[in-house]
Amino acid sequence: MNEASRLADETASRDPAVGLRAVASLRLLLETLEDLQVGNAREQGWSWQQIADALGVSRQAVHKKHGGRPAGAARIPARLLRRRS
Numbered sequence: 001m002n003e004a005s006r007l008a009d010e011t012a013s014r015d016p017a018v019g020l021r022a023v024a025s026l027r028l029l030l031e032t033l034e035d036l037q038v039g040n041a042r043e044q045g046w047s048w049q050q051i052a053d054a055l056g057v058s059r060q061a062v063h064k065k066h067g068g069r070p071a072g073a074a075r076i077p078a079r080l081l082r083r084r085s
Helices: 003-010 016-043 048-055 059-066 078-084
Strands: none
Touching: 003 016, 016 048, 016 059, 048 059
16 A cells, blocks of 8 residues: 555544544645646646646636746745754
């Protein structure tokens, strides 16, 4: 079983500590994957509107979240930076 599948299973735990930890880990994974795919799309010439349409959000929302970095530059989620401190 891969890590994402294990975490998905743990979200159904009756133990809130296990379930919430799994939710937080999945959220971090999704943020990281979104960053990677937005960077990939920008490198391939996608517009902010195309990316927004694919994500189901507004162009302004996706640009606000991802627009402050050059194409291909991955953003390190703030949660990871806090954990390393």
